[in-house]
Amino acid sequence: MYANEYRSKLRYPEEAVKVVKSGDWVFMSHFAMFPQALDEALSKRVGEVSDVMVRSVCATVSPKICTADPEKKSFTYMSGYLSGHERKLGEKELCYYIPGNYSASPTLIRNGSAYPPDVAMIQTTPPDNNGYFNFGTSVSYARAICEKAKTIILEVNDQVPWVLGGEQECIHISEVDYIVEKSYQLPQLPATATETEAERAIASLLIEEIEDGSCLQFGIGGMPNTIAKMIADSDLKNLGIHSEMATTSYIDLILKGKVNGSMKNIDKYKTIFTFAMGTQKLYDFIDRNPAFASYPVDITNNPRRIAINDKQIAINNTVEIDLLGQISSESSGIKQISGTGGQLDFTMGAFQSKGGKPFICMSSTTMQGGKLISRIVPSIKTFSAVTCPRTFAPTIVTEYGKAQLTGKSTYRRAEMLIELAHPDFREELIKAAQAQKIWTRTNKIS
Numbered sequence: 114m115y116a117n118e119y120r121s122k123l124r125y126p127e128e129a130v131k132v133v134k135s136g137d138w139v140f141m142s143h144f145a146m147f148p149q150a151l152d153e154a155l156s157k158r159v160g161e162v163s164d165v166m167v168r169s170v171c172a173t174v175s176p177k178i179c180t181a182d183p184e185k186k187s188f189t190y191m192s193g194y195l196s197g198h199e200r201k202l203g204e205k206e207l208c209y210y211i212p213g214n215y216s217a218s219p220t221l222i223r224n225g226s227a228y229p230p231d232v233a234m235i236q237t238t239p240p241d242n243n244g245y246f247n248f249g250t251s252v253s254y255a256r257a258i259c260e261k262a263k264t265i266i267l268e269v270n271d272q273v274p275w276v277l278g279g280e281q282e283c284i285h286i287s288e289v290d291y292i293v294e295k296s297y298q299l300p301q302l303p304a305t306a307t308e309t310e311a312e313r314a315i316a317s318l319l320i321e322e323i324e325d326g327s328c329l330q331f332g333i334g335g336m337p338n339t340i341a342k343m344i345a346d347s348d349l350k351n352l353g354i355h356s357e358m359a360t361t362s363y364i365d366l367i368l369k370g371k372v373n374g375s376m377k378n379i380d381k382y383k384t385i386f387t388f389a390m391g392t393q394k395l396y397d398f399i400d401r402n403p404a405f406a407s408y409p410v411d412i413t414n415n416p417r418r419i420a421i422n423d424k425q426i427a428i429n430n431t432v433e434i435d436l437l438g439q440i441s442s443e444s445s446g447i448k449q450i451s452g453t454g455g456q457l458d459f460t461m462g463a464f465q466s467k468g469g470k471p472f473i474c475m476s477s478t479t480m481q482g483g484k485l486i487s488r489i490v491p492s493i494k495t496f497s498a499v500t501c502p503r504t505f506a507p508t509i510v511t512e513y514g515k516a517q518l519t520g521k522s523t524y525r526r527a528e529m530l531i532e533l534a535h536p537d538f539r540e541e542l543i544k545a546a547q548a549q550k551i552w553t554r555t556n557k558i559s
C-alpha cells in the first residue's frame with residue numbers, strides 16, 4: 114500500500130544529506146542507532162558547508178563528521194552522554210557535552226528551550242504494512258526530534274529489531290521526507306566485562322536489599338551486570354524492571370523467571386526501557402518481544418512515574434564522592450567521562466517510591482595514571498560536575514559496606530563515608546574532615 118510513497122522518498126545517502134545547509138542543527142539518532150550511512154555521507158561535505166551543529170547521544174561508533182573535519186571547518190559535534198568514542202573525541206576538542214537530566218530532553222526540544230532541529234537523521238527498521246517505521250533500540254527522544262524537525266531523513270536498516278511500545282516508538286511514512294537504506298549489524302557492547310572482587314562484594318551487599326516483588330533499575334557500567342547475574346542465581350522472585358537502559362543481563366533475569374513484572378503498579382508484566390545497548394543476543398531477544406515496552410525518556414525517567422511502582426531499587430555507579438556526600442559520576446576535572454543521563458532521575462524516583470531504595474555504588478579505589486586513588490575524597494575535583502547533589506545523596510555502597518546518608522549531619526556523613534574508604538586512605542580522609550570542621554571527638558573509625 115505504501116510502496117509507491119516509499120520509492121518516491123528513497124534517496125542515496127549523498128543525495129539526502131544535501132538538504133543540510135550552513136548554520137543548520139542536525140539531530141542524529143542515539144546510542145546503537147547512530148545513523149552510520151548518513152554520518153558518512155554528511156562527512157563528505159566538509160568544506161562545502163559551515164557552522165553545522167550536529168547533536169546525538171552516546172554514539173557507539175566514532176562519528177565520521179568529527180574525524181573528517183578535525184579543524185571543525187564545517188561541523189561541530191555534541192552529545193548528551195559521552196560514549197568511549199565520544200570521550201576520545203572530547204579530549205581532542207571534537208566533541209562537546211550538553212549538560213542536562215535525560216528526562217528533561219524531550220520537553221526542552223518541544224518547548225524550544227533547546228536549539229530546534231533543522232534536520233533529523235534517524236535510523237529505523239523498514240516499514241510495516243501500515244507504513245510505520247520503528248525506532249528500534251533507541252526510542253529515547255526520537256519522536257520529539259521528529260516533531261520539531263523541518264526535514265526528516267530515515268536511515269532504514271533491516272537488521273534493527275522492532276521494539277514494541279509503550280508509546281512514541283514509531284513514525285509514519287507520511288511524516289517522513291527522505292529515506293535512505295543501509296543494512297548493517299548494530300554495534301554491540303560486550304556481554305561480560307571481567308568482574309572484580311570489589312564488584313562481587315558490592316553486588317552481595319546490594320542483593321540483601323532486594324526483596325521479592327522489587328522493581329529494578331540498573332545504570333550503565335560494569336557493576337550493574339554483576340548484580341544482575343547474582344540476582345539471576347538467587348531465590349528472588351516476581352521482580353519487575355523499570356529502567357532507562359536494557360542490557361544483555363536482562364535476558365537471564367527474564368528467562369530464569371526472576372523478572373515477570375507481576376507486582377508492578379504500572380506497565381504490569383512489562384520490562385520498561387528507553388534504549389537498549391548490549392550484544393546481538395539482546396537485540397534478537399527484544400525483537401517483537403511482548404515482555405518489553407519501550408517509551409520515550411520523559412516517561413521512563415520521570416521521577417513521579419518511577420515512584421508509582423513500589424520497592425523501586427535504583428542501582429547506579431559513580432566516579433567519586435566527597436565527604437559531604439556530593440556525588441560526581443560523569444567527569445573528572447575537565448575530563449568529561451560520560452553524562453548525568455538518568456542517574457538523578459532514578460535516584461529521585463526511587464526515593465519517592467513506597468519502599469523504594471536508591472543506591473550509588475563504586476569500588477573504593479581505582480587506578481588512574483598507574484596510581485591507586487581513593488574514590489572517597491575530601492572534596493570533588495575542581496571542574497568535576499556534581500551529578501547528584503548532597504541533598505539527594507542516597508545509600509552509598511563500596512566493597513567495605515553501605516552508608517545511608519539521608520538525614521545525616523555533615524560530620525556523620527564524613528564518618529560513614531570514611532568507613533567505606535580503603536583502609537590506606539582513611540587516615541588522610543580523617544585529617545581532611547578535621548580541616549573541614551566535620552569531625553567531632555565522638556567520631557570513631559575502626
Ligand SMILES: CC(=O)SCCNC(=O)CCNC(=O)[C@H](O)C(C)(C)COP(=O)(O)OP(=O)(O)OC[C@H]1O[C@@H](n2cnc3c(N)ncnc32)[C@H](O)[C@@H]1OP(=O)(O)O
Nearest residue numbers: 332333334335429430431432442445450451453454455456
Ligand atoms: C545512559 C544512562 O544514563 S544509564 C542510567 C544511569 N546513568 C548514570 O549513572 C550516569 C553516570 N554514570 C556513568 O556514566 C558510569 O556509570 C560511570 C562513568 C560512573 C562508570 O562507568 P564504567 O563504564 O563502569 O566506568 P569505567 O570504570 O570503565 O571508567 C570510565 C572512564 O572513567 C575514568 N574514571 C573512572 N573513575 C575515575 C576517577 N576516579 N578519576 C578519573 N577518571 C576516572 C576511567 O579511567 C575511564 O576513562 P577512559 O575510558 O578514558 O580510560
Ligand SMILES: CCCC(=O)O
Nearest residue numbers: 170193194215218454
Ligand atoms: C543520556 C542522554 C542525555 C540527553 O541527551 O538528554
